[in-house]
Amino acid sequence: METSLDRLPLGRAARIIAIDWDALDVAEGRRLRELGLLDGVELTALHRGGLFWRDPLAVAIGRMRIAIRARHAAAIRVVAVDPVAAE
């Protein structure tokens, strides 16, 4: 299943296949890279901030958890990996 990170179901593990750097400004892109959101990296969508809005989104990358906005997540293309590995 290929989708953007903001549409990835919670609890589902996925691998980043492409990031649309043009959709992010320079500083945002750099911070994403510093936090380890890079091509080929595996992550899991964990939580959303509220019932009534999609912001923000918490994802697990390796042993770290980070929070990003849905707008950033929309710029990240992912492909779901084996669902058994997600939990």
Add this chain to the structure above:
Amino acid sequence: MTTAAPLVALVGNPNAGKSSLFNALTGARQKIANYPGVTVERKSGRASFADGRPIELVDLPGSYSLTPASLDEVVTRDVVLGQQMGDRRPDALIIVVDAGNLDQHLCFALELIGQGLPVVIALNMIDMALRDGLELDAAALAAELGVPVVPTVAVRKRGLADLVAALDEALRSAARGSGVAGDADQFTLHQRARTLARAATLRETPVRRWTHAIDRVVLHPVLGFTILLTLLFVMFQAVYAWATPFADALEGGIAALQALVVGALPDGFLRGLIVEGLLGGVGSVVVFLPQIVILFLFILLLEASGYMTRAAFLMDGLMAKVGLSGRGFIPLLSSFACAIPGIMATRAIPDAQDRLTTILVAPLMTCSARLPVYALIIGAFIPAQTVGGTPIGLQGLILFGLYLFGIIGALAVALVLRRTVTRGNTAGMMMELPRYQMPRAGDVLLGLWQRAWAFLRRAGTIILATTVVLWLLLTYPKAPEGSGISQVEYSVAGRIASGLEVVVAPIGFNHDIALALIPAMAAREVAVAALATANAVEAGDDDAVAAALGDTLAGKWSLATALAFLAWFVFAPQCISTIAVTRRETNGWKWPLFMVGYLFALAYAAAGITYWTAVALGLG
């Protein structure tokens, strides 16, 4: 080498446990100042080698790389590169990494090692990594990196002696390790970091079980919000309930001192100055120390446990609606203690317009200096009863309401500002959600002590000076004997207040309040001291010693006036220090003047509406 102590910088990612390590190495021997020209805090302190030679340590702001995204991170880069004004380049670096997050933290470490300074790596929080099922080989990592790697547990002071010994060794040695050159991209850094982390890992289980389980509850869209609101509610109830015995004891102590002075000195200028001006004025503010300490205790605990970022996460969606970000939640929450550290904490917000808006609304968060005013008025006018058979106190509920009123005001103002004067991109929020941990008592106590001391220093300087000046203005010129004119009305302050009263009378403010508003510009809590001083002068010092200020006011003011006074303080920009720090943070007078203007307008309107409504309801 000179005989001067080597300058060593502690540097690393946010959440690597840097501050705890700094506290553990320096103890309470810390100096907090600002870097010249910017308002980034410079924390320095002394540690020592095993043989007693001193080390000068500086704690640099947490960063992700040497490419800065905020003012804090600019300082970190400049210090490491030796470009920081007023600081020499460090002789060595202690790079602090979270042992449980090497994939991430080694990236910055590699970049730092590449700078060619002597380096020691503190493999911090090694106990937590182990608890999470991660077993690491420090020696293997050291061999790969070519620099010493020392496992530490800062909060338990473990590994500190080894760290200092390794630092001593590194300063003597010419070895510089194999980092990555300054122009490396993040992709290369992350790949190298991952390879290194894998090589150093002996055994690993995949998840952080504790953090995972807690987050499931705490970040739940419904449950999480309920917990957050409950926490805030309990916090404000506690500020009232727990502080009372301590505040009563302080009050009793001050009254005893006053009685002592009254007994020891003849009636006259000196006795009046000490009893009414000094003890009456400063004493009425110092009484609030217990409440301020309790509030800070909660804030420090939430920060140290890792919950504060979860609160930011939960609030981000809501804050995005008004054009702010969850990143602004921490500065705004700190503003509940005091807007000054809150405004200074906005430096961590990368987006300029987002940051400016957060600064402009920060004074709407109910700072601890307003607490004395609220506590006095609520104590005097709101009965100490519970609400409809529940164990919820009415006084605490009103206090909670005032805080809520400030928050709603801030959100509304932010919404308007973001569509008008601070229009711009919607701000982004990206942050790490650190692992939960037990706050360390020593770190919390040190933080509490630093805050309490700052409050007492203010009480001893600004507040002392203003209450004494106010007492002089209230006491002179002396009303003619037997004329029947009240001393307060006849004094210089009384005449200034009479002029001001014309402006504030429509919103229900009496002469007392007009008088209190003047010195409250210096610091809000002085309003209480001013009311105390004015009523003491009027009553004559012997009566004032006996009568509590609250009872006096309850007899003089209407409920409508009291409520209007509370509403005024929700908005009024009455603190010169806040205005000054805003000027410094925004580099000019434009924004502080704007802030003062809009806040006064709001305060006047809010007090007016409250007063007129209350009068219409028959509470006048």
